[in-house]
Amino acid sequence: MKKIEVLLSSYNGEAYIMEQLNSLISQTHEAWNIRLRDDGSSDRTLEVVEARQTEFSEHIVWEKGANIGVIPSFFELIRQADESADYFSFCDQDDVCLPRKMERAIQSLDTVDPGIPAMVFTSTQLADNDLNLLGLWPDKPLKSPSFYNALVQNIAVGATVTFNRAALQLIRRRMPHMSHVLMHDWWFYLCVSAFGEVLYDPEPSILYRQHGGNAVGGEVSKIAKLKKKWASFRKHRGTHKLVAQAREFHRLYAGELYDAEKLGQLEAFIEPRTTVMQRIRYLKHSKLYRQSKLENLLFRVLVLIGYI
Incomplete structure (x- = not known):
């Protein structure tokens, strides 16, 4: 057993x-x-x-x-x-x-x-x-x-x-x-x-x-769920913790990640984006996604304004 x-x-x-x-x-x-x-x-x-x-x-x-x-x-x-x-x-x-x-x-x-x-x-x-x-x-x-x-x-x-x-x-x-x-x-x-x-x-x-x-x-209600997700984003404002976690993964595992597409998406995500045009170009080619259309829209907005 x-x-x-x-x-x-x-x-x-x-x-x-x-x-x-x-x-x-x-x-x-x-x-x-x-x-x-x-x-x-x-x-x-x-x-x-x-x-x-x-x-x-x-x-x-x-x-x-x-x-x-x-x-x-x-x-x-x-x-x-x-x-x-x-x-x-x-x-x-x-x-x-x-x-x-x-x-x-x-x-x-x-x-x-x-x-x-x-x-x-x-x-x-x-x-x-x-x-x-x-x-x-x-x-x-x-x-x-x-x-x-x-x-x-x-x-x-x-x-x-x-x-x-x-x-x-x-x-x-x-x-x-x-x-x-x-x-x-x-x-x-x-x-x-x-x-x-x-x-x-x-x-x-x-x-x-x-x-x-x-x-x-x-959370059960849709409003509560949205409030919680927004609060989570605000909590990490300016800290780029999503990127920091991805960079830590890259530091540890990039040498073993032989899937070229996954590695490319990872490296594009952790690359600095200091201008709006860089962020637009990134979003054009990014395959990263959250689970709902609204969350995806919020994610893209936050990338554009430099939260992420």
Whole structure:
């Protein structure tokens, strides 16, 4: 039976982590273990985990680490992951995994040659703090997942992502500088889409709890979605973080990216554009895209005015 290692980073999660642990115990797939790194919690998170130690026995390995932040914490888990597992799954402390999450992920990834980096992600079932259902998020991608999308947009919700050993090895052999990574799940989407296969399963795999303290959260209404996307662009105004992440990818992987079209689009994206004419010329030849027409229009406007 294929084995999944769950990579769970916790931080002050005593209110929610018990429900998450219960959801892992209730999985229809039975061959799994948890690798938990606590990111310097000041509450009773680890006491809750310790209370379940006997029940989990060999299924859990955990450590209390320094508070380094969500992105470095997940990359530390990636460093520590046990390569004897077949698949690996990101997990957040405050969500609830639906019973067939592991089973369906394995079914998807088993369709890919194990030597090819591969990941699968799903939609989520949004829920409020008490797990009352709110709706599905995000919408099904209008366009296929690809490297040209991953350079400018992340569509893979991290807590739904499961990946194979080849993807783990791809990331581990060239670990990025954390300051250039927008989010661990986005980095996986970028790297795996460059060298392997990104799969999408429309069936939700988690209850994605919305409680105001999420590192990243979902939205149901179109107006809320647009406000969130605009706020994200404004947050990174003048910092060119999309380009910085792409440059970090180029630094690490350009020598291995033998697809000339992908390499050309990457290098065009990271090239400086100091004048309006340079930006117009770039947009004329760019194949990069976001998932909706409105988002694409916003992306092009932001390139023209020098945001990106």
